[in-house]
Amino acid sequence: MNIDLLNPTSFAHGHPHEQYDWLRDNAPVYWHEEPNGPGFWALTRHDDVAAVGRDPATFSSEPTIMIADPESGMEMAFGEHKMMLMMDPPAHTRFRKIISREFTQGPAAALKPRAAELSRRIIDQVIEAGECDFVSDVAGELPSYVIAELLGLPLDDGRKLYQLTETIHSAPETLPEGAQAQAVMQMFEYAQNVYDAKSGAPGDDLASQIIHAEVDGKRLDSIDFQLFFLLLIDAGGDTTRNLVAGGLYALLQNPDALAALRADPALIPNAREELLRWVSPVIYMRRTALEDTRIAGQAIRAGDKVVRYFGAANWDPRVFERPGRLDIRRSPNPHIAFGAGAHVCLGQHIARVEIDAMLRELLERLQDIELAAAPEWLASNFISGIRRMPIRFRPGPRLEE
DSSP states (O other): OOOOSSSGGGGBTBOOHHHHHHHHHHOSEEEEOOTTSOOEEEEOSHHHHHHHHTOTTTEEOOSOSSSSOOOHHHHHHHTTOOOGGGOOTTHHHHHHHHHHGGGSHHHHHHTHHHHHHHHHHHHHHHHTTTEEEHIIIIITHHHHHHHHHHHTOOHHHHHHHHHHHHHHHSOGGGSOTTHHHHHHHHHHHHHHHHHHHHHHSOOSSHHHHHHTOEETTEEOOHHHHHHHHHHHHHHHHHHHHHHHHHHHHHHHHOHHHHHHHHHOGGGHHHHHHHHHHHHOSBOEEEEEESSOEEETTEEEOTTOEEEEEHHHHTTOTTTSSSTTSOOTTOOSOOOOTTOOGGGSOTTHHHHHHHHHHHHHHHHHHOEEEEESSOOEEOOOSSBOOEEEOEEEEEOOOOSOO
């Protein structure tokens, strides 16, 4: 078996489940070579992926959660500043506390009417035409709108910022030279403008809350805010967009599941969890061993990179019966699509509200859906997502004028 989890072409049609299957059975803690790097341990079993995520004392999120180490120029640019994703407790705990209340189940549940309203509006924009690019016209719209509203930004700006995240996550070799760095700088420039505007005239939005928060008695500065902003825009769109697009694709490939869901919308919450397991939008998260240790009997040295593959963990037959079967009634479903431990996805409750609202609206209103062309996947070894998916469906009436 040729194992290559670095080349984006391995993920050109979703997760490389043949590679994952071989690794789980033959080398669940696998030493993976890394061009221009020292190499890393790839973890593919559910128990190992979850356990490492729950042990920040042994496996650190610093200096980065990406496989490649940060370039020295990036470290110089940000100095002591770090994105929350790349912090360990207790610093991570203090930063996460700034916004955690806004992302708990109560505030997420309060968003349900607004998510339903926005979903109606999104379907209204495409339903008369009988065709659309499902990713850009439907799946990408709702999370962009919701995170923009939470941050106190114009809705259309949320869409433009989402387009920048698509560039940021693409493999560099598939883009014009410097495109990723330019996208990051555009995101930071936008964030700086928000920081300047809301520093003097704060509102009741999340951006104002972050700008005026204190950590250890000190206000966050503009670089702290820029990194926070990038994380929220990025994470606020990715899981939902890629889950809804990948989820519809999975349902179209499994028409019995799609028919059952249409017949009984009460299954949507259960189906959503199965689609999260099936799609696993985030491919991996890296940790770095702080001390000599062992994983599943394999010796790990201090400083080694340990990379947790969520799509492999979520298809582990040791945990999920017949994992290659899309079972919208699967229960229990202990998937870890949102991660595990202190870094479990902060926005998971909002993501679930968005996914449910979007699934409900498209199942009720878009009939006779079929692919108009093969899906085009994002060229990335970090995010598993469909970049473009033209679909056709029976035209219908708008609900709002």
